[in-house]
Amino acid sequence: SQQGEEDPQALSIQEGENATMNCSYKTSINNLQWYRQNSGRGLVHLILIRSNEREKHSGRLRVTLDTSKKSSSLLITASRAADTASYFCATDARSNDYKLSFGAGTTVTVRA
């Protein structure tokens, strides 16, 4: 079942700008992950944040998690053309046997 909902559906930014996308979910989670998908390709794991963590960084990526609002955000700083892709959040929960539940994704276009 689809639990995560990303917002916005699409985002177009200039190279060098920051890109922010949000994910909301409905039920309590164990972990939340973000994945990237280039057009016509498989997904690539970017970062995982546990339910007891509030913020995590990895290179130009910053993820926040607010379990009280059941939401997460992914910030990509100093975007590059190579960041053009779709980004998906995925949650897992004990109630769902820890299977991943993916949102519909945010499509990011970085203009040169």
Added chain:
Amino acid sequence: DGGITQSPKYLFRKEGQNVTLSCEQNLNHDAMYWYRQDPGQGLRLIYYSQIVNDFQKGDIAEGYSVSREKKESFPLTVTSAQKNPTAFYLCASTGRLAGSQNIQYFGAGTRLSVL
């Protein structure tokens, strides 16, 4: 090179035909998954297997079948009972089972179309 290999990249199905999508991994992962992706939508789980000779239905298993005879292989058959099979199919695996960090590694996908 370690990873997940899906084949073929493109597949065409005729009316009433069963087709099989291949997924092989050399990551020594225990768990493997099949997802379906439709345009503008997220991934929906078809089947998953956490151990050899065992598999479970996901959210949209009707019209699909799988087997897990070897740890490395998890083929998906799209049967004639699946009336709307046109989609992008993704296979994934993870080395960590439930309760831990279920980080999944994906293949490059198979795009299935109906002739």
